[in-house]
Amino acid sequence: MILAHHEPAMLARLVDRLQHPDVFFVVHIDARSNQRPFRTALSRHANLRFISDADTGCGSITSASRPFAPSSPCCIKHMRVALIASSTFQGRIIR
Numbered sequence: 888m889i890l891a892h893h894e895p896a897m898l899a900r901l902v903d904r905l906q907h908p909d910v911f912f913v914v915h916i917d918a919r920s921n922q923r924p925f926r927t928a929l930s931r932h933a934n935l936r937f938i939s940d941a942d943t944g945c946g947s948i949t950s951a952s953r954p955f956a957p958s959s960p961c962c963i964k965h966m967r968v969a970l971i972a973s974s975t976f977q978g979r980i981i982r
Contacts, residue, residue, distance in 0.1 A: 888915065889902075889912060891914065891916055891917070892919070898914070902932055902935065906932075906934075912935040913935075914936070914937050915937070916937065916939075
């Protein structure tokens with residue numbers, strides 16, 4: 888799972904370099920950022936899915952009043968959505 892908020896071209900280069908048949912990318916763009924440049928920059932990648940705050944039922948990860956915490960309920964929900972997205976890509980279901 889990749890969290891981004893600026894520099895769509897750099898994100899596209901990262902995804903290009905990490906490409907592999909067994910890799911699936913789940914990308915979350917900060918809600919305060921313009922989504923269109925990221926979607927355009929990554930549109931050619933079939934093994935990539937964008938997730939949003941609506942997918943998890945959480946607010947923006949970066950809008951929390953405390954530092955990013957991997958054990959926070961919203962972070963865990965984002966990770967679960969990422970796992971479900973990647974399992975769909977691989978033809979498996981993760982419960």
